[in-house]
Amino acid sequence: xxxxxxxxxxxxxxxxxxxxxxxxxxxxxxxxxxxxxxxxxxxxxxxxxxxxxxxxxxxxxxxxxxxxxxxxxxxxxxxxxxxxxxxxxxxxxxxxxxxxxxxxxxxxxxxxxxxxxxxxxxxxxxxxxxxxxxxxxxxxxxxxxxxxxxxxxxxxxxxxxxxxxxxxxxxxxxxxxxxxxxxxxxxxxxxxxxxxxxxxxxxxxxxxxxxxxxxxxxxxxxxxxxxxxxxxxxxxxxxxxxxxxxx
Numbered sequence: 001x002x003x004x005x006x007x008x009x010x011x012x013x014x015x016x017x018x019x020x021x022x023x024x025x026x027x028x029x030x031x032x033x034x035x036x037x038x039x040x041x042x043x044x045x046x047x048x049x050x051x052x053x054x055x056x057x058x059x060x061x062x063x064x065x066x067x068x069x070x071x072x073x074x075x076x077x078x079x080x081x082x083x084x085x086x087x088x089x090x091x092x093x094x095x096x097x098x099x100x101x102x103x104x105x106x107x108x109x110x111x112x113x114x115x116x117x118x119x120x121x122x123x124x125x126x127x128x129x130x131x132x133x134x135x136x137x138x139x140x141x142x143x144x145x146x147x148x149x150x151x152x153x154x155x156x157x158x159x160x161x162x163x164x165x166x167x168x169x170x171x172x173x174x175x176x177x178x179x180x181x182x183x184x185x186x187x188x189x190x191x192x193x194x195x196x197x198x199x200x201x202x203x204x205x206x207x208x209x210x211x212x213x214x215x216x217x218x219x220x221x222x223x224x225x226x227x228x229x230x231x232x233x234x235x236x237x238x239x240x241x242x243x244x245x246x247x
Contacts, residue, residue, distance in 0.1 A: 032204065033187065033202035033203060033204040033206075034187065034202075034204075034206060035186070035187075035188075035202065036186035036187040036188070036202075036206050037185075037186050038093050038185035038186050038237070038238075038241060039092055039093045039185070039186065039237065040237060041092070041093065041236060041237040042236065042237060043235060043236055043237045043238060043239050044235070044236050045233060045234070045235045046089075046233070046234050046235075046236070047232070047233050048087055048214070048232040048233065048234055049071060049229070049230070049231070049232040051066075051069045051230075052066065052069075053066055054066060054071070054085070056087060056088055056089070057085050057086065057087060057088065058085070058086050058088060058133070059083065059084060059085035059086060059133050060083055060130055060133060063075055063079075063083060063130070063218055064085045064218070069230065070228045070229065070230045071085070071216065071228065071229040071230065071232075072226065072227075072228055073085065073109070073216065073217075073218040073226065073227045073228075073229070074104075074218075074224070074225070074226040074227075075218060075221065075224060075225060076224045078221065078222045078223075079130065079218065079219075079220050079221050080123075080129050080130070080131070080220055081120060081122075081123060081129060081130065081131045081134050081220050082134060082135075082151075082217055082218065082219045082220045083130055083131075083133045083134060083217075083218050083220075084112060084117075084133050084134065084135045084215035084216060084217055084218070085133075085215060085216045085218075086117060086133065086135075086213040086214075086215045087213045087214045087215070088213070089213070090211045090212050090213055091113070091184075091211065091212070091213070091214055091234065091236060092114075092184075092209075092210075092211040093184060093185045093186070093236070093237050093238070094113075094182075094183075094184055094214070094234050094235060094236050094237070094238070095181065095182070095183050095184075095234065095235040095238040095244070096111065096181070096182045096184075096214065096232070096233070096234045097180070097181050097231055097232075097233050097234075097245065098111075098180055098229060098230065098231040098232045098233070099177045099178060099179045099180065099229070099230050099231050100142060100143075100177070100178055100180065100227065100228065100229050100230075101175070101176060101177045101178070101227070101228040102143055102144065102174065102175055102226075102227055103175070103226040103227060103228055104224060104225050104226040105221060105223060105224065105225035105226070106144050106174075107144060107219045107221050107225055108141045108142060108143065108144040108145040108146075108219060109141075109142060109143075109216070109217045109218065109219060109227045110139045110140055110141040110142060110149070110216075110217040110219075111139070111140045111182060111214060111215070111216060111217070112135040112137055112138065112139045112140075112151065112214070112215040112216075112217060113137060113138050113139075113140070113182070113184055113189075113212065113214055113215075114137050114138045114184065114208075114209045114210055114211075114212055115135055115136045115137015115138060115151065115210065115212045116135070116136055116137060116210070116212050116213075117132075117133065117134070117135065117136075117213070118134050118135055118136035118151075118152060119131055119132060119134060120134055120152065134151075134152075135151050135152075135215050135217075136151055136152040136153065137150070137151055137153075137210075137212060138150060138151070138158075138189065138203075138209075139151050139217065140182055140189065140191055140199075142168070142172060142178060142180070142193075143172045143173065143174055143178055144174070145165075146165050146168035146169050146172060146193075146198070146199075147159045147160055147165045147168070147199075148160060148189070148199075148201060150208070153208065154205075154208075158201075158203070160199065160201060164199065167196075167198045167199075168191070168193055168198035168199060171193040171194050171196045171198050172193050172194070172198075173194075177228075177230075178193055178194065179193070179194055179195070179231075179245070180192065180193050181243050181244070181245040181246075183238070183242075183243055185238070185241065186202075186206075187202050187203040187206040187209055188200070188201070188202045188203075189201050189202075189203075190243055192243040192245050192246050195245055195246055195247040196246065196247070197243055197246050214234065216229055
């Protein structure tokens, strides 16, 4: 009997080490994010959306439209790849103040930044599959899955822990307007929702940051979905190093 329990204990220890050792190695390999200071440049405030049409933007015209002063993203047919509405202008350091509302479906949307237009290698016919306006870069997600994603690179590897994302979930609204502010400076992304700071994150791999378009996301989905955007005022190289909408 003692020999049996000894064997069981040994097996338990082996199983425990199999779990603990990889976790310890993973923690050892984690990179500490450097503190890249805000970049310098001309500070100006620009209205990305004129409230009338999509001048200054590019994307699929059958998926993006303007109704009653709001940008509407909608698909009625299945959408194999997430598609984006891109600004024609590129940005590096900026403050974006806007509002977004998830109208139909529970799929998240988001704002992409620090990247580029990208056609996924999985797309066999980019035109037919509507894959010409996809994004490779950082994504600030809302409202179903508040957090961060690195599109077509590190995937969910940059997403903050659940307890941090829970702060945004409590501050946000699922099917109503969410007033938001994104402050992107250096390698740092901060997010405010409804006047509350919910995210402060630095990229441990700043070499993946590049000047690029700001883009609004219509996520891939097999069912109809609709997301609205409004406001969309951006300030380049903001002078104030803080979230100005936080109460």
